Amino acid sequence: xxxxxxxxxxxxxxxxxxxxxxxxxxxxxxxxxxxxxxxxxxxxxxxxxxxxxxxxxxxxxxxxxxxxxxxxxxxxxxxxxxxxxxxxxxxxxxxxxxxxxxxxxxxxxxxxxxxxxxxxxxxxxxxxxxxxxxxxxxxxxxxxxxxxxxxxxxxxxxxxxxxxxxxxxxxxxxxxxxxxxxxxxxxxxxxxxxxxxxxxxxxxxxxxxxxxxxxxxxxxxxxxxxxxxxxxxxxxxxxxxxxxxxxxxxxx
Amino acid sequence: xxxxxxxxxxxxxxxxxxxxxxxxxxxxxxxxxxxxxxxxxxxxxxxxxxxxxxxxxxxxxxxxxxxxxxxxxxxxxxxxxxxxxxxxxxxxxxxxxxxxxxxxxxxxxxxxxxxxxxxxxxxxxxxxxxxxxxxxxxxxxxxxxxxxxxxxxxxxxxxxxxxxxxxxxxxxxxxxxxxxxxxxxxxxxxxxxxxxxxxxxxxxxxxxxxxxxxxxxxxxxxxxxxxxxxxxxxxxxxxxxxxxxxxxxxxxxxxxxxxxxxxxxxxxxxxxxxxxxxxxxxxxxxxxxxxxxxxxxxxxxxxxxxxxxxxxxxxx
Numbered sequence: 001x002x003x004x005x006x007x008x009x010x011x012x013x014x015x016x017x018x019x020x021x022x023x024x025x026x027x028x029x030x031x032x033x034x035x036x037x038x039x040x041x042x043x044x045x046x047x048x049x050x051x052x053x054x055x056x057x058x059x060x061x062x063x064x065x066x067x068x069x070x071x072x073x074x075x076x077x078x079x080x081x082x083x084x085x086x087x088x089x090x091x092x093x094x095x096x097x098x099x100x101x102x103x104x105x106x107x108x109x110x111x112x113x114x115x116x117x118x119x120x121x122x123x124x125x126x127x128x129x130x131x132x133x134x135x136x137x138x139x140x141x142x143x144x145x146x147x148x149x150x151x152x153x154x155x156x157x158x159x160x161x162x163x164x165x166x167x168x169x170x171x172x173x174x175x176x177x178x179x180x181x182x183x184x185x186x187x188x189x190x191x192x193x194x195x196x197x198x199x200x201x202x203x204x205x206x207x208x209x210x211x212x213x214x215x216x217x218x219x220x221x222x223x224x225x226x227x228x229x230x231x232x233x234x235x236x237x238x239x240x241x242x243x244x245x246x247x248x249x250x251x252x
Numbered sequence: 253x254x255x256x257x258x259x260x261x262x263x264x265x266x267x268x269x270x271x272x273x274x275x276x277x278x279x280x281x282x283x284x285x286x287x288x289x290x291x292x293x294x295x296x297x298x299x300x301x302x303x304x305x306x307x308x309x310x311x312x313x314x315x316x317x318x319x320x321x322x323x324x325x326x327x328x329x330x331x332x333x334x335x336x337x338x339x340x341x342x343x344x345x346x347x348x349x350x351x352x353x354x355x356x357x358x359x360x361x362x363x364x365x366x367x368x369x370x371x372x373x374x375x376x377x378x379x380x381x382x383x384x385x386x387x388x389x390x391x392x393x394x395x396x397x398x399x400x401x402x403x404x405x406x407x408x409x410x411x412x413x414x415x416x417x418x419x420x421x422x423x424x425x426x427x428x429x430x431x432x433x434x435x436x437x438x439x440x441x442x443x444x445x446x447x448x449x450x451x452x453x454x455x456x457x458x459x460x461x462x463x464x465x466x467x468x469x470x471x472x473x474x475x476x477x478x479x480x481x482x483x484x485x486x487x488x489x490x491x492x493x494x495x496x497x498x499x500x501x502x503x504x505x506x507x508x509x510x511x512x513x514x515x516x517x518x519x520x521x522x523x524x525x526x527x528x529x530x531x532x533x534x535x536x537x538x539x540x541x542x543x544x545x546x547x548x549x550x551x552x553x554x555x556x557x558x559x560x561x562x563x564x565x566x567x568x
Contacts, residue, residue, distance in 0.1 A: 059351060
């Protein structure tokens with residue numbers, strides 16, 4: 001077993017009075033892909049956003065329990081959220097590139113970190129585009145508007161943009177749900193490559209996708225963590241009836 | 253068999269669409285009548301002299317340059333006051349303030365303020381700016397009657413208060429139109445709130461903010477009632493300008509302590525207070541045409557900004 005990268009202990013989350021997550025304890029290993037599956041509204045995306053404190057941006061959210069990243073409690077008062085989000089990149093459901101050039105999108109993160117040297121930025125752009133396996137497609141059009149790319153390319157560029165701030169963890173919130181099968185398989189290949197260097201947590205609706213890309217799978221239902229195990233175990237021999245019902249399509 | 257040839261007659265729909273057409277036609281006709289009348293009656297008097305000369309002979313001859321200049325000077329200072337204040341307030345309300353009972357009251361008040369009759373603002377300006385602030389400064393500085401009297405700065409301040417809700421509301425709309433997903437992307441990359449506002453939100457909201465600003469200018473430039481008590485002069489051939497000298501080098505600057513002529517007010521004076529309203533009729537039409545053209549040009553600029561903005565958005 002790899003070392004633990006993220007650990008949550010008895011984590012509960014409330015939107016005002018409504019409880020969205022209940023008592024979730026979970027260990028996410030380093031340099032592995034961990035998938036969260038479950039029906040809509042089960043709390044898997046909310047839980048993902050707990051991990052880089054994106055929920056801080058919403059009013060009236062209350063969190064109980066602990067979240068450790070590399071052994072550090074990220075909800076501790078002296079934690080700098082900005083630094084936390086720099087080390088935990090995020091890719092969203094819909095590609096959300098800025099209406100700027102491809103180059104400007106990629107250097108947004110490094111720039112706000114104070115890197116302004118043109119040569120350094122060029123280098124970051126090239127390496128991250130190579131990492132995201134999109135270099136060949138965009139190398140001649142770096143100054144074009146990023147929104148002129150296809151949906152699949154945009155999403156891979158979002159991944160590249162997240163890589164440009166040199167994170168250790170990448171959180172993906174249904175990154176392929178709006179894409180065609182070909183683009184989806186490209187994203188999946190990319191995830192497979194990236195796990196050599198990064199810890200990846202992916203939320204997905206698509207169970208085949210979870211089975212294909214992940215090492216571990218967590219099944220959420222109604223804000224609770226029902227089962228968490230190796231992906232092969234979850235998909236071939238789940239220990240809990242609800243998990244089996246869900247993956248065999250009996251509900252959800 | 254289904255008969256596809258039989259026409260379905262929608263009589264209420266037919267009546268409604270033609271009623272709407274009729275109303276629309278009536279509106280267009282009305283607009284053309286007003287604008288056409290002003291144009292035909294006013295265009296004859298428009299000349300270089302009319303634009304750049306001062307009124308003469310009891311305002312029955314000559315030009316309207318002091319009024320044009322006064323209008324531009326007042327609106328310029330109004331913009332310098334209203335736009336930074338309005339844009340900053342809107343940024344605070346939309347980006348920083350939490351949604352609370354208090355901020356909701358502020359939002360509602362801003363919207364209601366936009367509907368207050370302009371004469372009320374005039375009285376407010378007289379009471380607050382001239383009598384309270386101006387005379388207050390006079391008393392504290394013991395300058396005699398210097399600040400506590402009608403002046404360009406108080407007229408601009410009052411118009412600034414008048415257009416403030418317009419600036420705030422249009423800026424709020426522009427900020428709101430920036431998608432949440434773009435903010436999320438920025439925060440997700442480790443940007444602070446201010447970096448997100450500066451690099452992502454404001455650039456995308458800029459055309460909307462500009463549109464609101466320009467509409468505010470054209471509203472302010474066309475107002476008469478609020479400046480009645482605040483320094484608009486009946487007849488004042490001297491421009492509200494004083495030379496600002498540094499050593500021997502002098503540049504003419506707008507003097508905010510002076511009184512001024514104002515296009516909208518000038519038209520009102522010509523029509524109601526002049527010695528011979530019939531004789532000044534061409535002057536009235538000419539002045540109106542100039543005022544309408546000025547505001548029309550501003551509105552066109554606003555429309556062009558909006559068009560450009562939509563084109564950028566359309567590419568998304």
